[in-house]
Amino acid sequence: MNELKNKIIKLLKDDARLSPELLATMLNEDADKIRENIAELENDGTIVKYFTLINEDKLNSDDVEALIEVKVTPQKRNGFESIAKEIEKFPEVKSVFLMSGAYDLLVTVKGKNLKDIALFVSERLSGMDNILSTATHFILKKYKLEGISLSIEDDSQRQKIQL
Numbered sequence: 001m002n003e004l005k006n007k008i009i010k011l012l013k014d015d016a017r018l019s020p021e022l023l024a025t026m027l028n029e030d031a032d033k034i035r036e037n038i039a040e041l042e043n044d045g046t047i048v049k050y051f052t053l054i055n056e057d058k059l060n061s062d063d064v065e066a067l068i069e070v071k072v073t074p075q076k077r078n079g080f081e082s083i084a085k086e087i088e089k090f091p092e093v094k095s096v097f098l099m100s101g102a103y104d105l106l107v108t109v110k111g112k113n114l115k116d117i118a119l120f121v122s123e124r125l126s127g128m129d130n131i132l133s134t135a136t137h138f139i140l141k142k143y144k145l146e147g148i149s150l151s152i153e154d155d156s157q158r159q160k161i162q163l
Contacts, residue, residue: 001046004027004029004033004037005037005040005041005046007027008023008027008034008037008038008041009041009046009047011023011026011027012038012047012050016050016051016052020034020035020038021034053145053146053148055142055150056142057141057142057150062112062113063110063111063112064110064111064112064113064114064116064117064138064139065094065108065109065110065111065138065139066108066109066111066117066136066137066138066139067106067107067108067136067137067139068106068107068108068109068121068125068134068135068136068137069102069103069105069106069107069134069135069136069137070087070103070104070105070106070107070125070131070133070134071102071103071104071131071132071133071134072104072105072130072131072132073130073132074104074130075130080098080104080105083105083128083130083131084096084098084105086128087105087107087125087128090109090120090124090125092109092110092111092116092117092120093107093108093109094108094109094110095107095108096108103135107125114138117136117138118136121134121136
């Protein structure tokens with residue numbers, strides 16, 4: 001990958017709202033050249049999606065998220081690939097990672113409540129072939145996400161101390 005594409009990616013990772021014109025100004029390049037490079041990055045699958053990071057605690061949502069560690073028996077010739085592909089098809093599943101350690105896969109899921117996630121694990125995930133065991137951890141509070149602190153303090157709420 002060329003140096004210009006690496007610079008574009010770095011800037012877009014920090015702020016996906018940057019326009020090609022602004023990127024061109026920041027990188028001292030032609031806007032059409034920036035558009036062309038972004039199109040190439042999108043077409044080759046390097047840029048998959050642009051998204052907004054939301055502090056969901058501010059939404060007053062009752063949705064529940066969980067991390068599920070999954071131990072599996074790897075498939076001959078496919079290893080963990082076919083199992084991961086099967087798990088990722090469930091609409092509740094937000095991400096699937098192959099990991100080292102005591103468990104093989106880490107699955108993040110989102111549901112309307114604790115019962116939804118419990119039913120997903122007990123009825124859908126645990127019933128799959130080659131799943132040996134699971135360990136479910138519910139997310140209680142997020143402090144930092146994608147390198148961004150979500151616990152921005154409101155200075156107006158802090159008590160003033162006089163010296």
